[in-house]
Amino acid sequence: MKNWCLYIIMMLAFVSCSEQQTMEDTLASQKLSEKKSVVVATPQDSIASLLHQARWGDSKAYLKLADCYRDGFGVKKDLLGMITMTAIAEERGGIQTMEDYFKDLPNEHEYKTLFMLMERYKSYIPESADSVIQVLRGNDSPEAQTLLAFVMMDQGDTITAKRLIKEAADKGCSLAEIFLIVPDRKPVVKSDADKFAIIAEQVPIIYNLLGNLYYETEENGETEEQLAIEYYMKAEEHAMLGRKGAARVLNYYHSGGNVQLTEDDIKRLELIVKPQQMETE
Structure with a gap:
């Protein structure tokens, strides 16, 4: 599977x-x-x-x-x-x-249904696949349409899968938009960066992905750390920066990199790298 x-x-x-x-x-x-x-x-x-x-x-x-x-x-x-x-x-x-x-979501909420279907489908037995398809076809949300496309892809119907993903992306489904850029679940590479940058403000978690693409060393040994740091800080503005990105920003800053960080910026990045237990009332 x-x-x-x-x-x-x-x-x-x-x-x-x-x-x-x-x-x-x-x-x-x-x-x-x-x-x-x-x-x-x-x-x-x-x-x-x-x-x-x-x-x-x-x-x-x-x-x-x-x-x-x-x-x-x-x-x-x-x-x-x-x-x-x-x-x-x-x-x-x-x-x-x-x-x-x-x-804990209400049973009738569509996202709970979709999440539970994803969990159920992991075993990928024919009976569960068939029942999942039936439920997804009865849900007209673009997210359900995208998940149905993944099922179709798993079953070898790539033509239907690509059509469904395109339609879902046109309806504004973030997940479908991402898979239009990386069809067939291929690895994300730097050549995809420009396409990702176009939708990053609408799907800000992508700023993390862009940071990773530019920070990590290419086969020729080159890296674009400054651009990566800029993308990581964009992710931080949206409260979506992960630990690895936060640690890289701090390392870049402390090593004299060309990035301007305020005292508050540094404190927030440190909280991401090593969370502190917050006081509760």
Whole structure:
């Protein structure tokens, strides 16, 4: 079975941009998650306010941002944005696992259904594949259309898959837009960077991906660190910078690289690299 879409989503969106937690950090995150209460985005929460809190390490703000992407509150309704925010909340101790967030959603919510279908499809037995296809065909959202395309691709129907992904991208599905750039799930390479840059402001997690592309050494030994750092800081502005990117920005800065960081910038980057347990009321 080919890698299922959830893991490809996470590879593109966040996990590839973060590093493994130390045992100390993991224990701290678990301790914090045990203390957490249910958090829900409210009309009093503006996106700007939540982004500010998230950038300063508030893991609960990430859960509220996930709510915003879930319901289209202040941002485009977007499954990829929702998954990204829950993944960061998990890494920073806001929840035990991202699956917990989805399990707590109302049963009738379409994103819960789609997430559970992704989980179910991992085993890829014929019976589950058939039932997944039926449910996805009955859902007219562009996200469901994209997931259906992945199933079709797994079953060898690439013509239908590409048509579905194109239609979903035209409807503004972030996940479909990404797969238009990297069809057939090919590895992301620097030649794809210009295409990714076009949609990065609408899909800001891509700034992490662009940072990685320009930071990592090419076969000729060259790297474009300064451009990579600029993209990493763009990701930080949207509260989507991972640990690896934050560590690279700090290393570049401390080694005399051409980047202007304020004291607040440095503090926020340090919080990403080594999260500190936040005081709870």
